Amino acid sequence: MTRFVHRSWWKVLAVLLVLYGLVAGLLVPLKPNLLTVSPRSAKLGETVTLDVVGYNTLFTGEGAGAMNAWLVAGDSTDLSLRAENIVVTNDRQAQITFKLPDFLPDPETEKVTLPIYINSPGDGTFVDPVGLFIRQEASAPDRTSAETPWRSSSIQKGELRATPRTTFPYRGHLAESIRNTYFHVSLWFAMMFVFVAAVTYAIKYLLRSRHASNEGVSVVSFRDKADYWSVAFTSVGMLFGVLGLLTGAVWAKYTWGSYWSWDIKQFTTLIALLIYAGYFVLRASFPDPEQRARLGAAYNIFAFACLIPLIYILPRLSGNSLHPGAAGNPAFGGEDLDNTMRMVFYPIIIGWTLMGFWMAGVSYRARLLKERLLLEE
Structure with missing residues (x-):
C-alpha cells in the first residue's frame, strides 16, 4: 500500500474522474x-x-x-x-x-x-x-x-425513434435532482470500499507481531503501521458517510418534502455511522497505545460487521422504505440508471474511491511522521 500511495498516476486519474463526473453530471440535459x-x-x-x-x-x-x-x-x-x-x-x-x-x-x-x-x-x-x-x-x-x-390507428414500425441527443432519464418525481445520484449514491459506494480497506488493516494489526530493527533503534513496527492505515481509512470512510448522509437529506427535501423523515434506511444508516463514531471515542478513552490499537482493531471489525446488515439487509426487509431497492422498489433500473448515466456513475465511484485512498494516504503519512519524530526525541 505504501508503495502504491507514493505513485502519482492514480492520483491524477482520481482528480480527472471526479472532475469528469462533476462536469458531465451537471451539464448533460435530462431526456425530454x-x-x-x-x-x-x-x-x-x-x-x-x-x-x-x-x-x-x-x-x-x-x-x-x-x-x-x-x-x-x-x-x-x-x-x-x-x-x-x-x-x-x-x-x-x-x-x-x-x-x-x-x-x-x-x-x-x-x-x-x-x-x-x-x-x-x-x-x-x-x-x-x-x-x-x-x-x-x-x-x-x-x-x-x-x-x-x-x-x-396504432403505432407503426419505425415511428418510434430514440432521442437523438445524449440525455439522462427523466423521472417526474425526481426531475433534475436525479443528478444527485452521482454524489449521494457514489459517495456511499466509495465509503464502502474505504471501510473494507479499514477493516482489512484492522485484521492485519491483530495478526501481525511487533518487529524491531537489528540495530536496536526504536522504529514504528509493521503492526503499528497497520493500525495507522486502519485509522486513516476509517476517518475517510466516516467523512464520506457524513457527506452521503447530508446529500441524501438534501435530496429527501426535494423528493419527500423534508430533510429527515425517519425512513428505515435513513435510520439504519445513522445508526451505522454512530457505531463507527464510537470507534474514535473508544480509541480516545485509552492512553496506552497498544491497548488502544488492539481494542480499536477489534471494534473496527465489529463496526463493519454491523454496517452490511444495517445499510443493505434491514432496509430491503422493511415494508415501508422510500428508498429504491427496498420493499420491492427497484434500484438501478432503466428508469433510474440508464446506460448514459452509467457512463458517469461508475467512473465517479472509482474517482471518489481513489480520492478516498489518496486522503487516507496523506493522513497515514502525517501520522507516521509524527510518531517517528516522537521516537527520535
Missing part, C-alpha cells in the same frame, strides 16, 4: 418529457384536447410538423390511438387532440390510465406514464369491435 398535462381525465366517445407542457423539449425544432402522439391502451403498442391534431405553440407547449372511441379495447376493464407516447424529430420518443385516466361505463358487445378503432 411532459411536465404537465391538462386535463388528466376524459370520457369515452368524446373529443378531448390536452394542453401539454414539455420538459427540455424542442416541439418547434426541425421537422416540427412530423410530431406525433398516441394513447396506448395495452402492454404493447398494437393497441394505440393516434392524435387527430397537434398544434404546437412553442418548444415547450402544444395542444394534442384525441377522438376517443366508444369503448376501451378490453371489455372487462372498468378504468384505466393510458400512457401518452410522443415522437418528434428533435426529441425522439418519450412517454408520460401517467397519461390520461378513462373510466368505461359500459362494455363493448365483443372484443373485436372494441379493439378495431385502437388497432386502425
